[in-house]
Amino acid sequence: VSVDKGVDFANYFCTYGFLYHQKEMLSDRIRMDAYYNAIFQNKHHFTGKAVLDVGTGSGILAIWSAQAGARKVYAVEATKMADHAKALVQANNVEDIVEVIEGSMEEVDLPEKVDVIISEWMGYFLLRESMFDSVICARDRWLKSSGVMYPSHARMWVAPVRSGLGDQKMNDFESAMRDWYSFVNETETNYGVNMNVLTKAYHEEHEKYYLKTSLWSNLHPNQIVGTPAVIKEIDCLSATVDEIRSVASKFSLPITIDRTRISAFAGWFDVHFRGSMQEPAKTVVELSTEPDEDNPTHWGQQVFLVHHPLRVNRGDEVIVSFSMSRSKENHRLMDVDCAYELHLSSGKRLEPVAMKFFIE
Amino acid sequence: VSVDKGVDFANYFCTYGFLYHQKEMLSDRIRMDAYYNAIFQNKHHFTGKAVLDVGTGSGILAIWSAQAGARKVYAVEATKMADHAKALVQANNVEDIVEVIEGSMEEVDLPEKVDVIISEWMGYFLLRESMFDSVICARDRWLKSSGVMYPSHARMWVAPVRSGLGDQKMNDFESAMRDWYSFVNETETNYGVNMNVLTKAYHEEHEKYYLKTSLWSNLHPNQIVGTPAVIKEIDCLSATVDEIRSVASKFSLPITIDRTRISAFAGWFDVHFRGSMQEPAKTVVELSTEPDEDNPTHWGQQVFLVHHPLRVNRGDEVIVSFSMSRSKENHRLMDVDCAYELHLSSGKRLEPVAMKFFIE
Numbered sequence: 001v002s003v004d005k006g007v008d009f010a011n012y013f014c015t016y017g018f019l020y021h022q023k024e025m026l027s028d029r030i031r032m033d034a035y036y037n038a039i040f041q042n043k044h045h046f047t048g049k050a051v052l053d054v055g056t057g058s059g060i061l062a063i064w065s066a067q068a069g070a071r072k073v074y075a076v077e078a079t080k081m082a083d084h085a086k087a088l089v090q091a092n093n094v095e096d097i098v099e100v101i102e103g104s105m106e107e108v109d110l111p112e113k114v115d116v117i118i119s120e121w122m123g124y125f126l127l128r129e130s131m132f133d134s135v136i137c138a139r140d141r142w143l144k145s146s147g148v149m150y151p152s153h154a155r156m157w158v159a160p161v162r163s164g165l166g167d168q169k170m171n172d173f174e175s176a177m178r179d180w181y182s183f184v185n186e187t188e189t190n191y192g193v194n195m196n197v198l199t200k201a202y203h204e205e206h207e208k209y210y211l212k213t214s215l216w217s218n219l220h221p222n223q224i225v226g227t228p229a230v231i232k233e234i235d236c237l238s239a240t241v242d243e244i245r246s247v248a249s250k251f252s253l254p255i256t257i258d259r260t261r262i263s264a265f266a267g268w269f270d271v272h273f274r275g276s277m278q279e280p281a282k283t284v285v286e287l288s289t290e291p292d293e294d295n296p297t298h299w300g301q302q303v304f305l306v307h308h309p310l311r312v313n314r315g316d317e318v319i320v321s322f323s324m325s326r327s328k329e330n331h332r333l334m335d336v337d338c339a340y341e342l343h344l345s346s347g348k349r350l351e352p353v354a355m356k357f358f359i360e
Numbered sequence: 361v362s363v364d365k366g367v368d369f370a371n372y373f374c375t376y377g378f379l380y381h382q383k384e385m386l387s388d389r390i391r392m393d394a395y396y397n398a399i400f401q402n403k404h405h406f407t408g409k410a411v412l413d414v415g416t417g418s419g420i421l422a423i424w425s426a427q428a429g430a431r432k433v434y435a436v437e438a439t440k441m442a443d444h445a446k447a448l449v450q451a452n453n454v455e456d457i458v459e460v461i462e463g464s465m466e467e468v469d470l471p472e473k474v475d476v477i478i479s480e481w482m483g484y485f486l487l488r489e490s491m492f493d494s495v496i497c498a499r500d501r502w503l504k505s506s507g508v509m510y511p512s513h514a515r516m517w518v519a520p521v522r523s524g525l526g527d528q529k530m531n532d533f534e535s536a537m538r539d540w541y542s543f544v545n546e547t548e549t550n551y552g553v554n555m556n557v558l559t560k561a562y563h564e565e566h567e568k569y570y571l572k573t574s575l576w577s578n579l580h581p582n583q584i585v586g587t588p589a590v591i592k593e594i595d596c597l598s599a600t601v602d603e604i605r606s607v608a609s610k611f612s613l614p615i616t617i618d619r620t621r622i623s624a625f626a627g628w629f630d631v632h633f634r635g636s637m638q639e640p641a642k643t644v645v646e647l648s649t650e651p652d653e654d655n656p657t658h659w660g661q662q663v664f665l666v667h668h669p670l671r672v673n674r675g676d677e678v679i680v681s682f683s684m685s686r687s688k689e690n691h692r693l694m695d696v697d698c699a700y701e702l703h704l705s706s707g708k709r710l711e712p713v714a715m716k717f718f719i720e
C-alpha cells in the first residue's frame with residue numbers, strides 16, 4: 001500500500017501540530033497517570049538504558065523516561081511539534097539525555113539499538129489512526145532482542161449498550177431528509193430543475209453520516225447491558241502489521257440486565273504495561289478506556305448504533321460477527337462489518353441483522 | 361508555485377464531493393436567483409451557443425444554460441460530484457446538450473472554443489479558495505475572443521463595523537489562557553514537568569485562532585458604522601492570476617454614525633453579470649453579499665476583529681492600508697495585513713495600528 005506523504009500530512013499529522021491537541025492528551029489524567037506510573041514504578045527498565053519514544057509530541061514521555069534514569073532517549077516526532085518538544089526538554093533540564101528528532105519514524109536513523117520503546121499510539125477503539133504500524137516498524141528496526149515495549153499489550157473490547165443517541169441521530173437523519181424533500185420541491189418550483197434523482201444518493205450520504213458512522217461518547221457504566229467481550233489481543237512485542245490490519249472476531253454477549261434494550265454496541269480498549277518475559281514489570285499498570293463515570297478518558301468509547309433496538313432480558317445472548325478493516329480511501333480510518341443475532345433464553349432465535357459502520 | 365494534487369484534494373476538493381455541501385449552495389436563494397436571472401433574462405447569450413461551466417458541481421448552471429437554449433454545454437467538475445451531475449442532467453432531459461466531464465479544468469480538453477464561460481467560483485471574501493485561477497485558465501484556453509464571462513465583473517468591499525463578536529472571542533481567548541495556566545500548574549504538581557516554556561507558543565496559537573482568524577458572520581446592516589469602500593475591482597474577461605494573487609489597497613472609511621465604535625472591519629464582495637462590450641447583457645444582474653437582513657447569503661461577510669475597539673463619531677475617518685496575499689502553506693487560504701489610523705474630525709490623528717489576520 002503506497003501512501004502519499006503530503007496527503008497523510010494533510011489528513012492526519014496536521015492536527016498533531018497544534019498545542020491545543022497535545023494539551024488535550026496531556027490533560028487526560030487517566031492516560032497521564034498510567035504512563036507516569038508505568039515509568040516511575042518500573043524505573044529498573046529505564047535506569048541507564050536507551051529509550052525510543054515513537055511520536056513524542058510535546059516530549060512528555062521522553063522527559064519522564066529521562067527523569068526515570070534513562071541514559072539516552074531518542075524522541076521522534078513527525079510534525080513541527082518537535083520544536084516545542086525541544087524547548088520543553090531544555091526547560092526541564094534533560095537536554096543531555098533526550099534527543100528530539102523531527103522526522104517520520106519510518107525514515108529516521110538512530111546511532112544504536114534501544115532497550116525500551118515507549119509510545120502512545122492508541123487511537124479511538126485502539127486502531128484508528130493506524131499509528132501502531134509505525135511502532136512495529138520502529139520495533140523491528142531499533143529494539144534490541146532483549147528490549148521491552150511500553151505498553152506491552154493491548155486489547156479491544158465490545159459490549160452491548162443502551163443509549164438515547166440512536167433516537168437522537170435517527171431524528172436528525174429524518175429531519176435532514178424532510179429538509180431535502182422540501183428542497184427538491186422548491187428547486188423544481190423556483191428554478192425548474194428536478195433534483196429527485198439525487199434523493200437516493202443524498203439518503204445514503206446522510207445515512208452514513210448520521211447512522212453508520214461510529215460516535216464518540218463517554219458512556220455511563222450502567223448503560224452496559226451485557227458482559228463485554230475481548231475481540232482482539234495484541235502482544236506489542238510480536239504483533240505484525242498483518243495481524244492488526246484487520247480484526248475479525250465472532251463472540252457472544254450474554255445479557256445481564258432484565259427488560260432492557262440493546263440500542264448500540266460500544267467498543268473500547270485497554271493497554272497494559274507488563275514489561276517482557278525476561279524483563280517483567282515490577283508493578284503492572286493498566287490503562288483502560290472502558291465506561292467509568294469517574295475516570296473518563298479523551299478516547300471515550302466508540303458507539304455503533306443499532307437501528308432498530310433489540311428488546312432483551314437477562315439470560316438472552318447476542319452472537320456477534322465483527323470484522324474491521326482499513327478504509328480504502330484512508331488507511332487511518334476503519335470500515336466495520338457487524339452481523340448479530342439474538343438468541344433468546346427461551347431458545348428462540350431472531351433473524352440475523354447485518355450492518356456496515358465507519359470509524360471516521 | 362507547484363501544488364500537490366493529492367494534497368489539494370485532501371484540503372479543498374474533498375468537501376465539494378458531498379451533496380450536503382452542494383445543497384447548501386443550491387439553497388442560497390440570493391445566489392440562485394442571481395445566476396437564474398442572469399441566464400434567463402439574457403437568453404440571447406445562450407441560444408445556439410457553446411457554453412463552458414467551470415466547476416459544475418451538481419450541474420445546476422449547466423442545466424440552466426441548456427434550458428436557456430445553449431447548443432452545447434461542457435460541464436467540468438473535479439470531484440465525484442460529476443456522477444451526480446450526470447444523473448441530474450439526464451433526469452432533466454438535457455443530456456443531448458450538456459456533457460459532464462470529470463476532471464480538473466486545468467487538464468481537460470474540449471473539442472471547440474466556447475461563447476460563454478459560466479462559473480460560480482467565489483469563495484469567502486471573493487478570493488478565498490483561489491478558484492478564479494481555474495476560471496482564468498479556462499478562459500485563456502477555451503473562450504472565443506468574442507466570448508462572454510458569467511459573471512463579468514467582481515468587487516471586494518470593506519467597511520467599519522461594530523459587533524459583539526470581539527468581546528466574545530476575547531473572553532474565549534482569555535478563558536483558554538486561564539485554562540492553560542492551571543494546566544501548567546497541574547502538570548508541574550502532578551507530573552514533575554514544567555510546561556511554562558510553551559506558554560508563549562500556546563498564546564500565539566490561540567491568539568491566531570480566536571482573535572486573528574477572520575470570522576464568518578451575517579451582519580445586520582445597522583452594524584455598519586461608516587461608508588464601505590471598494591478595495592478591488594476585477595474584470596473577469598481580462599484579469600490575470602498576477603492581478604488577483606494579492607490585493608493591496610489604501611482607502612478611507614468615513615464614519616457615518618455618532619458615538620459608536622469600530623470593533624471590526626467586514627469584508628464582502630459582489631459580482632455582476634453585464635455581458636461584454638460587444639455582447640452587453642439585456643438585463644444586468646447583480647449578486648451582492650453585503651450585510652442585508654432579508655437577503656443573507658451562505659457567504660456572509662468575513663469579520664476581522666479589531667482589538668481594542670475605536671470610539672468614533674460621525675465625521676471621523678479611518679485610513680486603512682489593506683493587503684491580502686495567499687498563505688504560503690495553502691494557496692487557497694489568505695493572509696491579511698491591515699494597518700489603520702483614525703483621523704478625528706477635530707484634526708487629531710491617533711497612533712496607527714497594524715494587525716495580521718488569517719482567512720482560513
Ligand SMILES: Nc1ncnc2c1ncn2[C@@H]1O[C@H](CSCC[C@H](N)C(=O)O)[C@@H](O)[C@H]1O
Nearest residue numbers: 016055056057076077078103104105120134
Ligand atoms: N510515523 C510517525 N513518525 C513520527 N511521529 C509520529 C508518527 N506517527 C505519529 N506520530 C506522532 O505521534 C504523536 C502521537 S500523540 C502522543 C504524543 C506524546 N507521546 C504524548 O504521549 O503525549 C503525534 O504527535 C504524531 O504527530
Ligand SMILES: Nc1ncnc2c1ncn2[C@@H]1O[C@H](CSCC[C@H](N)C(=O)O)[C@@H](O)[C@H]1O
Nearest residue numbers: 376415416417436437438463464465480494
Ligand atoms: N479546477 C477545477 N476543475 C474542476 N472543478 C473545479 C475546479 N475548481 C473547483 N471546482 C469545482 O467547482 C465547484 C465550485 S462550487 C459551484 C458548483 C455549481 N457550479 C453551483 O453553482 O452550484 C465545486 O464543485 C468544485 O469541486
